[in-house]
Structures are given as structure tokens and as C-alpha cells.
Amino acid sequence: MKLKREIGKIKNGHGKINVLNIVKEHFNTIKHATSGKTSRSDRWVFYYTPILISILPVLMDIRLQKDTINLLITVQSIFIGLLLNLLVLLYALIQRKPEKPERKQLLREVFHNISFSILLAIVSILGLLFSLFKAPLIFWKAFDLDLFIDFLNYILLTEFVIILLMILKRINVLLTKEFK
Numbered sequence: 101m102k103l104k105r106e107i108g109k110i111k112n113g114h115g116k117i118n119v120l121n122i123v124k125e126h127f128n129t130i131k132h133a134t135s136g137k138t139s140r141s142d143r144w145v146f147y148y149t150p151i152l153i154s155i156l157p158v159l160m161d162i163r164l165q166k167d168t169i170n171l172l173i174t175v176q177s178i179f180i181g182l183l184l185n186l187l188v189l190l191y192a193l194i195q196r197k198p199e200k201p202e203r204k205q206l207l208r209e210v211f212h213n214i215s216f217s218i219l220l221a222i223v224s225i226l227g228l229l230f231s232l233f234k235a236p237l238i239f240w241k242a243f244d245l246d247l248f249i250d251f252l253n254y255i256l257l258t259e260f261v262i263i264l265l266m267i268l269k270r271i272n273v274l275l276t277k278e279f280k
Contacts, residue, residue, distance in 0.1 A: 119219055126216030129209040146262060154254035164250050169228050172257065176221045176228070179264075183218050186271070187211065193274065203277065210270045217263045224256040 130146055131138050138146075164172075190211055199207070231249045 122212070122215045122219050125212040129212050146259070150255045150258035150262065153258045154251055157254055158247060158251045161247075163246070164228070164231055164253060166232065169232055172253075173225050173228050176225050176260075179260075180218055180221045183214050183221070186267075187214055187218075190214070193278075203274070206270060206274060210267060210274065213263060213267050213270065217260060217267060220256060220260050220263065224253065224260060227253045227256055 127138075130142050190207060194204075194207055227249065231246065231253055
């Protein structure tokens with residue numbers, strides 16, 4: 101029923117680019133299965149660590165240079181392609197044999213994590229492109245907008261790496277079970 105409603109929204113023009121469901125489902129994978137709450141350690145890893153790591157280059161006044169931004173955009177673009185291929189691999193795993201409930205749950209969570217990481221890479225590319233342009237002088241007087249944009253880019257890139265590590269671990273668990 102839910103799938104039918106989502107397909108209906110897309111056909112009717114609603115939600116063709118609405119990605120809120122991807123974000124919601126990703127954050128649901130971080131919650132504990134029984135309590136429905138995010139553990140303290142997960143909050144630290146997925147929420148606080150990217151902010152804390154991103155504060156360091158800002159405090160050290162390390163700005164993203166044009167060459168670095170171009171390289172990061174290229175890397176993010178390559179990762180988007182690789183992650184899309186990984187979604188196809190997951191689909192093949194799902195189609196191949198009947199699923200045990202816990203394996204099916206892990207496949208679902210990995211699917212949502214990969215989808216979110218693709219979305220995060222797209223947002224990161226947009227943020228990096230935005231940082232290529234200098235903020236108008238009107239913003240520089242009261243607030244260093246360029247430094248703030250760099251800070252947001254650092255957060256997005258750090259979060260992307262953390263989620264990639266989570267995906268790697270989950271894919272490793274899935275494929276290790278395939279070899280047994």
C-alpha cells in the first residue's frame with residue numbers, strides 16, 4: 101500500500117525529487133532495533149564527531165582551495181557512480197535466494213545507507229561548488245560566510261566518510277556470510 105501511494109505521488113508530479121524519505125530511512129537504520137532510540141555512542145559517531153572534526157580546520161583557518169575543491173568534487177562524483185553500482189549489487193543479492201529475516205533487514209539498512217550516502221555526496225558537491233564562488237562583500241563585514249561554508253563542507257565530507265565506513269562494515273558482514 102505504501103509503495104503504491106509513493107508511486108502514485110511520483111506519477112502525479114509530487115515527490116519526484118523529494119528525498120526526505122531517504123533521509124528518514126537512513127536515520128532509522130541508526131536507531132536501536134528494540135528501543136527505537138539512537139544510542140549515545142551512535143549519536144557521538146554520526147552527529148557530534150563530524151562537527152568536532154570540522155571545527156579543527158576552521159579554528160586553524162584552513163580554507164578549501166580551488167584545486168582541493170575540484171579534486172573533492174571529482175572524488176565525490178566517482179563515489180556516486182560506485183555507490184550506484186553497489187545498489188545494483190544489493191539488488192542482485194536480494195533476487196538470488198530466499199532471505200532470512202535478519203539478513204533481509206541488514207540488506208534493507210545497507211540499501212538505505214547507500215542511498216543516503218549518494219544523496220550526501222550530491223549535497224556535498226553542491227556545497228563545494230558554492231564555495232568556489234566568493235561571498236559578496238556585504239557578508240564579510242559581520243560574518244565570514246566563506247569560512248562558514250567551508251565548515252559545512254567539512255561536516256558533509258566527514259559524515260560521508262563515516263557513513264562509507266558503516267556501509268563497508270555492513271557489506272563485509274553480508275558478503276562474509278555469502279562465503280560460508
